[in-house]
Amino acid sequence: MLSKVNSLGLLGLDAFVVSVEIDVGLGLPRFDIVGLPDTAVKEAKERVRTAMKNSGKRFPEGRVTVNLAPADIKKEGAFLDLAMAIGIIKASSDILSEVSISDYIFLGELSLDGSLRAVTGITPLLISAKKLGFNNFIIPEGNKREGEFISGINVYPCKSLNHAIGHLTGTLPIEAVKTRSYVAGSSAKGDSNDLRYVKGQATAKRALEVAVSGGHNILLVGAPGSGKTMLARCIPSIMPDMSFDEALETTKIHSVSGALNDEQGIVSVRPFYTPHHTASTVALIGGGTQAKPGVISLAHNGVLYLDEMPEYPRSTLECLRQPLEDRIVTVSRARMTVQYPASFMMVASMNPCPCGNYGSKTAECRCTSSQIAKYKSKISGPLLDRIDLQIEVDGVLYDDLVSVSNEESSEEVKKRVNRTRMVQRERFLEDGIRTNSEMREKHLEKYCALSPESERIMRISFEKLKLSARGRSRVLKVARTIADMELSPDIKPNHILEAVGYRSYALNN
Ligand SMILES: Nc1ncnc2c1ncn2[C@@H]1O[C@H](COP(=O)(O)OP(=O)(O)O)[C@@H](O)[C@H]1O
Numbered sequence: 420m421l422s423k424v425n426s427l428g429l430l431g432l433d434a435f436v437v438s439v440e441i442d443v444g445l446g447l448p449r450f451d452i453v454g455l456p457d458t459a460v461k462e463a464k465e466r467v468r469t470a471m472k473n474s475g476k477r478f479p480e481g482r483v484t485v486n487l488a489p490a491d492i493k494k495e496g497a498f499l500d501l502a503m504a505i506g507i508i509k510a511s512s513d514i515l516s517e518v519s520i521s522d523y524i525f526l527g528e529l530s531l532d533g534s535l536r537a538v539t540g541i542t543p544l545l546i547s548a549k550k551l552g553f554n555n556f557i558i559p560e561g562n563k564r565e566g567e568f569i570s571g572i573n574v575y576p577c578k579s580l581n582h583a584i585g586h587l588t589g590t591l592p593i594e595a596v597k598t599r600s601y602v603a604g605s606s607a608k609g610d611s612n613d614l615r616y617v618k619g620q621a622t623a624k625r626a627l628e629v630a631v632s633g634g635h636n637i638l639l640v641g642a643p644g645s646g647k648t649m650l651a652r653c654i655p656s657i658m659p660d661m662s663f664d665e666a667l668e669t670t671k672i673h674s675v676s677g678a679l680n681d682e683q684g685i686v687s688v689r690p691f692y693t694p695h696h697t698a699s700t701v702a703l704i705g706g707g708t709q710a711k712p713g714v715i716s717l718a719h720n721g722v723l724y725l726d727e728m729p730e731y732p733r734s735t736l737e738c739l740r741q742p743l744e745d746r747i748v749t750v751s752r753a754r755m756t757v758q759y760p761a762s763f764m765m766v767a768s769m770n771p772c773p774c775g776n777y778g779s780k781t782a783e784c785r786c787t788s789s790q791i792a793k794y795k796s797k798i799s800g801p802l803l804d805r806i807d808l809q810i811e812v813d814g815v816l817y818d819d820l821v822s823v824s825n826e827e828s829s830e831e832v833k834k835r836v837n838r839t840r841m842v843q844r845e846r847f848l849e850d851g852i853r854t855n856s857e858m859r860e861k862h863l864e865k866y867c868a869l870s871p872e873s874e875r876i877m878r879i880s881f882e883k884l885k886l887s888a889r890g891r892s893r894v895l896k897v898a899r900t901i902a903d904m905e906l907s908p909d910i911k912p913n914h915i916l917e918a919v920g921y922r923s924y925a926l927n928n
């Protein structure tokens with residue numbers, strides 16, 4: 420007997436239909452699976468055979484052949500198990516003979532005892548299969564949460580092989596998951612990483628607000644103990660709420676990499692990642708045998724924070740250049756390449772010199788000029804050029820530190836950030852981007868026209884400060900954000916001046 424069951428495979432974040440064809444015939448006992456890599460076949464055979472036995476289902480005695488089509492794409496992951504077991508039962512017994520299974524997509528890994536294990540990648544699988552026109556999905560119960568945010572389809576969370584059969588035959592119908600409405604989360608309230616605990620530092624705080632408002636990259640340069648790490652750690656508390664679209668985009672990536680929180684089913688708070696400087700390039704950028712997304716993709720729609728940037732190997736830093744420009748990263752493996760979104764805000768901090776005191780008003784720098792030059796050269800010009808705001812952080816003044824004045828809380832700042840993001844969202848409705856930092860040349864022309872007076876200031880800055888063409892674009896984008904923070908339709912001279920001021924570090928060096 421022959422049977423056919425639908426399942427899915429995943430290429431990057433896109434699903435393709437895998438047709439699981441099963442033939443059960445007479446002959447000596449044999450079990451063959453074609454269309455999977457060798458090691459995976461062996462394991463799948465063991466799981467399917469044993470799970471069926473332990474579910475009280477007879478494994479056919481004759482010859483069983485499973486073909487996973489299309490044959491030319493390698494299928495990965497164990498989520499084809501359930502489809503195979505259902506197909507074998509359909510082809511070899513009359514348990515499912517009265518049941519039509521062609522309306523369903525089956526996803527799930529079988530345990531040896533017949534229960535269904537949660538798998539990675541359910542969110543992108545459901546989203547793209549829905550686009551392909553499929554409506555009914557049987558998935559592991561452990562992945563139930565992921566089904567709750569995708570409306571318009573029926574997702575049946577299932578505990579085991581027998582549970583799935585019970586549902587299909589009608590003896591144990593499973594209730595489809597109820598869709599939940601999305602609510603943006605916020606990073607823990609009352610957290611110690613709140614701007615209210617950062618005394619003074621008005622300039623640095625202002626720069627942080629500008630950066631977060633427009634999604635711009637920012638570099639904090641200052642002596643050890645000046646509060647760079649403290650400031651950077653406050654960023655999550657002022658990040659704008661994540662929209663549902665953004666949340667789904669980020670969730671897809673987390674789902675594929677297995678980083679999704681089971682309780683949540685969706686990433687509702689902007690990610691904030693601080694990879695250690697010993698992290699491998701693959702961990703950061705993505706790759707490996709399964710071409711999984713790296714930290715920069717997990718940080719999609721959020722922040723990548725590189726503390727003490729010169730500690731990172733230069734080769735690692737250079738790998739960031741392309742994703743910083745394209746907001747997408749291409750990960751290659753044996754025979755194919757996949758792409759993952761990687762649109763993140765980069766936050767970096769560093770000392771001004773090896774001893775940390777260069778430029779300090781209170782302590783003496785003991786480094787030679789060649790030591791300083793070598794230290795700075797760890798960050799290449801082209802990488803630095805991609806950092807829109809570069810500010811020097813001076814240590815907090817003693818009077819500020821001990822003052823009892825009330826510092827503005829992150830919650831207040833976040834309200835303004837949300838408003839500024841709203842301005843950008845409305846502006847870019849037709850453009851397929853969300854923030855000023857994502858503007859391309861055509862957007863600059865459209866949205867950053869300068870008055871003669873602003874143009875004059877820009878020209879003077881460009882010539883005096885020897886800006887590059889990219890530098891000019893970056894200044895324009897930041898100026899656009901500063902104007903948006905004031906709800907000003909025009910970019911005014913003072914907006915340009917402030918934006919130019921944020922490129923001090925690159926310019927002085
Ligand atoms: N503006 C400030 N207000 C309050 N405490 C501060 C401030 N700046 C620094 N500190 C204190 O100094 C510590 C060290 O700051 P940190 O951010 O680690 O410095 P850096 O990263 O620049 O070396 C902080 O944990 C905090 O306790």
Ligand SMILES: [Mg+2]
Nearest residue numbers: 647648649726
């Ligand atoms: Mg630090």
Ligand SMILES: [Zn+2]
Nearest residue numbers: 772774784786
């Ligand atoms: Zn020094």
